[in-house]
Amino acid sequence: MLSRQFVRDNPEAVREAIELKGVEGVDLDEVLEIDAQWRELKAEGDRLRHERNEVSDRIGELKQAGEDEQAAEAIERSRELKAELDAVEERADELESELEEWLLRIPNVPDESVPAGDDESDNVEDRRWGFDDRRELPDPVVPHYDLGEDLDILDFERGAKVAGGGFQFLKGDGARLEYALIQFMLDLHREQGYTDVFPPLPVNSRSMQGTGQFPKFVEDAYRVGGHNDEPYDDDDLWLLPTAEVPVTNMYRDEILLDDDLPLKHVAFSPNFRREAGEHGTETRGYVRVHQFNKVELVNFVRPEESYERLEELVEEAAAVLERLGLPYRVLHMCTGDMGFTQAKKYDIEVWAPADDMPDGPDVGGRWLEVSSASNFEDFQARRAGLRYRPERHESAEYLHTLNASGLALPRVVVAILEYYQNPDGTVTVPEPLRPYMDGQEVIEGHEPVGEAAVGAGDRE
């Protein structure tokens, strides 16, 4: 949320941000008008209340002095003032809550360093890593969704049976690979100075609003009880779409010490997203699912340090791919492709070589986003009441929040299954993961269970 002061003082910058980010239904002129009216009523209310306070003081004094007649007059005057005041303040409160509603729907303003652009085609590639000395790959590379079923380590059909489309089982070495990745990532980030947090998985509405998911993106969330269309209040529960929500809200309405900053938390959690209307070959398999695991990095920093921290944050997330030897690129997101809450954002995309996509790299395959590193400046901090005290005697200020995935597990699994694939249909386990898999070097797959085994031709 932007401050009222900022919106008042920089209407053009706000107008531009609304347009760039394609936010509809926000009439800035009306917002400014409401703000002006509210301030007027506020001044009038303050004046009336001041007078009433004076009268009230006098009643106390008169009563003490035993001047009952004069006290009765003053009480009468106080009654009149109260009636006037109620009318003015009721209207002022209405305007103020309208104003708050609007402010929650106004997007963050992009930082000056963000490249201008309309959509994803205008994003600027920052750098590529790992393509010069890449592995020799089988031809063709089998897509992860086929290979995963061949090896019987990914099972989408049974996931759909048990929970619905978009849910899956990881089995045997598939599950172990996932666990290994989680432990590996947590260990790496701990080396980078992160403190572990394992968050609650349901979060209340207030938390979803604090990080900026609500009110705009209610339809993407899984609600615990009740329908998403039904009205909700601050206490209703939702399954977290990312650990960013509980971890950023962890210090909500608190004041941190200057010494606490920068505060770096790493959180592992499953994530739940409805992904309404997202289907097709680009999302086939383990690429866009309703439940997935993610290791999330959340930073709380002093405002003057947030942009430097963002650069470091990208490195911290990318380090996962470098240790695993997976080629990737970093994209500088343009103004038109940034989300509602971000002031600046980088995407890290890993290379998945199997499915050639038009916007993939020249060597074939496609890019899969595994992390977004974002600086929210004080946008989330203001929504969530996250402050710190720069100097001990000074008043508290909003701090800056940042986060990045470090990383989203499924797409890393996809990249491993495709990039570390061998011609015989096995998958080499990247070296750094072996210690987490009892030294296992190769994933060779499993015998299928049930009648599927007959189809595989492995039984007499």
Place this chain on the structure above:
RNA sequence: GCCAGGAUGGCCGAACGGUAAGGCGCACGCUUGGAGAGCGUGUUCCCUUACGGGAUUCUGGGUUCAAAUCCCAGUCCUGGCGCCA
């Protein structure tokens, strides 16, 4: 889930219908040879160019001319009982 008690500034803590004591911490100033102690001022949010004003005792309602104080509902905390992987 039931019963009882509780929630006051950065922290502790008083006031229990008449408009928020006091202490600690922190900052600045005075004082001092220096340090400490002492004294003074300040230490939440909003409106206002300013002067100044308003709000704020967990949250939301209610009673009253007036609510930290009385009543109702809720949230959270503590203790006891119950249940439980």
